[in-house]
Amino acid sequence: MVSELLREGCMEWDTELVKRLFLPQDVEAILSTPLSVSAAADRMVWAEDKKGRFSVKSVYRLARETEAKEGKASCSDPTKLHGAWKGVWRMNLPNKLKHFTWKACNGILATKESLFKRKITADDICEACGSQVETSLHMLCFCNHSTEVWKSCKLSLPFNIQESWGFLDTFSRLRFVWDTQQEKLERWVAICWGIWKNRNEVPHGGAKRPGQVIVRNALRLVDDFQAAIRVPSQSRSCTHDTTRxxxxxxxxxxxxxxxxxxxxxxxxxxxxxxxxxxxxxxxxxxxxxxxxxxxxxxxxxxxxxxxxxxxxxxxxxxxxxxxxxxxxxxxxxxxxxxxxxxxxxxxxxxxxxxxxxxxxxxxxxxxxxxxxxxxxxxxxxxxxxxxxxxxxxxxxxxxxxxxxxxxxxx
Structure with a gap:
């Protein structure tokens, strides 16, 4: 009985008892459920909907999210590109980061793979690791230097990215899963851009920056940009009576x-x-x-x-x-x-x-x-x-x- 997990005489979880009886992930799920001091009647709620209501739409979204996490989701390129187009230009990011993302989705970043196909370079091998073809996704997520960058980042991905997906697939899946958490997608894109920027600086005499520096600089750019465009509305709101x-x-x-x-x-x-x-x-x-x-x-x-x-x-x-x-x-x-x-x-x-x-x-x-x-x-x-x-x-x-x-x- 759930009532046995409550402190005697009050509507509060017996945290020590819960921690003793359940696995850590279950403990967090239980304790994160708030209780009302007024013991309300029990209700059935659907966990996949914020308002607790079951709907076919929420089941469809759950199925699509599960497929994305398992790497099974797929759709035609025109559909993906159309969705990516909307996703890119809705992001609250500087235009240069949007342009970078759009080029990566279209496969037209100047990677070794792209340059080799146009007969500009003699090979398509990544210069950083010297072992794999330098695709956009390899360079941004799987190369030795990029993996160091991601290890320095606190951003938790909702699934393991597969190198076979390509950047467009990866961006589309992340956009779908982070549908209500756009700020996470924006930060992921910003870090990708930071990796790309440093990759281009090195051949022209720039320093190979540590992962934590790339992450810090990329996220600072996003924070400064978003703070700057919020200033006018904040200035107006400060004169409103509800601020006092x-x-x-x-x-x-x-x-x-x-x-x-x-x-x-x-x-x-x-x-x-x-x-x-x-x-x-x-x-x-x-x-x-x-x-x-x-x-x-x-x-x-x-x-x-x-x-x-x-x-x-x-x-x-x-x-x-x-x-x-x-x-x-x-x-x-x-x-x-x-x-x-x-x-x-x-x-x-x-x-x-x-x-x-x-x-x-x-x-x-x-x-x-x-x-x-x-x-x-x-x-x-x-x-x-x-x-x-x-x-x-x-x-x-x-x-x-x-x-x-x-x-x-x-």
């Missing part, structure tokens, strides 16, 4: 919550702060969760714990604020909740009925700084830490800054 902490209506208290993920330790953190209409701290808390939760799941648990904490403090009229728009939309019913947090959201709404009046609002990260700092503080505590009418110094400083900005706006 706003006081609750007279007689109300505002509860800001946030979550944090500690990837190295496989833990999550939750921060909650309660303030009155003048910005004074009424109570605060942070808690470390021995759970490998995702971003949305951690935010949902933070909101749930904020509601429970507000009730324990004795609040009656409350405004809850979180910086996850997805979560707020699900709370208000303007979008369907993801299956992994549906029970938590239902529990939050049920628990909120204990207040006389309540509301749930969205704020930007800039308006949620104290809660964010408390969530980060959770990494330094064991279990739960609570403060009444005070808080850690860096959190107090952030609260004072909120009040200062509020006063300057009048």
């Amino acid at each position: 902490w706003r006081p609750p209506p007279p007689g109300y208290f505002k509860v800001n919550v946030d979550g944090a993920i500690f990837a190295k330790s496989n833990h999550s953190g939750v921060g909650v702060i309660v303030r009155d209409g003048d910005g004074n701290v009424v109570a605060a808390m942070c808690r470390k969760l021995d759970l490998p939760l995702g971003v949305l799941e951690t935010e949902a648990k933070a909101l749930e714990m904020g509601v429970v904490f507000a009730e324990e403090v004795g609040l009656r009229d409350v405004v809850f604020e979180v910086d996850s728009q997805v979560l707020i939309n699900a709370i208000h019913g303007t979008c369907e909740a993801v299956s992994s947090v549906l029970n938590i959201i239902q529990g939050v709404l049920q628990k909120a009925q204990s207040f006389r009046t309540f509301d749930f609002l969205h704020t930007k990260r800039q308006g949620n700084a104290p809660a964010h700092l408390l969530a980060q503080q959770a990494q330094k505590v064991e279990g739960l830490a609570v403060w009444l009418e005070e808080c850690p110094s860096q959190v107090a400083h952030a609260c004072a800054k909120d009040v200062s900005l509020l006063q300057s706006s009048f």
Whole structure:
């Protein structure tokens, strides 16, 4: 029974028991399933759909993904090229990286294989390893130097690339599997470009760079480019009211919550702060969760714990604020909740009925700084830490800054 894996008297996983009974991969799958403090009825969910619903489309996608991982997927070249064309120009990358990718997909990079076919070179053997034909994919993924580069990279591929595929096949498969994770495809392309760039520098007197340097320079190019094109929209958003902490209506208290993920330790953190209409701290808390939760799941648990904490403090009229728009939309019913947090959201709404009046609002990260700092503080505590009418110094400083900005706006 699943109930036997829970701590007695509460809806929390008994992590020590789970770790003792199951294999590591199963432990992570179990503990990454968030539980609601309000014991909701069990539901059947389809794991291959974010909303837990079974559909023929999701089965088809699963079958295609499985084929891609096993190296069985295939399609005609025109179809692949058409898909690659769309994939290349939709990437959020500098144009020179897009042009490089398109040339590699079309087999027109100036590799030894391509030059030999045009009778420009005497052979088609890779100069770096001296043993294999220098195709685009060999040079970018299988040559001695390129394998060193990939070992220096933290990007985890969803399947083992086969040298017989060619670059177009590989790009198409990665684009399909990373359909909702385009940033991974962009980073893979950037590293390929970095390998190609250094390969061309060496014959002209350039240095053969270490793998970690190639990875760092390629990813920095992507990060700088994407940061540059985001600057205008960020500058506009900074003037919006939701970037500042706003006081609750007279007689109300505002509860800001946030979550944090500690990837190295496989833990999550939750921060909650309660303030009155003048910005004074009424109570605060942070808690470390021995759970490998995702971003949305951690935010949902933070909101749930904020509601429970507000009730324990004795609040009656409350405004809850979180910086996850997805979560707020699900709370208000303007979008369907993801299956992994549906029970938590239902529990939050049920628990909120204990207040006389309540509301749930969205704020930007800039308006949620104290809660964010408390969530980060959770990494330094064991279990739960609570403060009444005070808080850690860096959190107090952030609260004072909120009040200062509020006063300057009048």
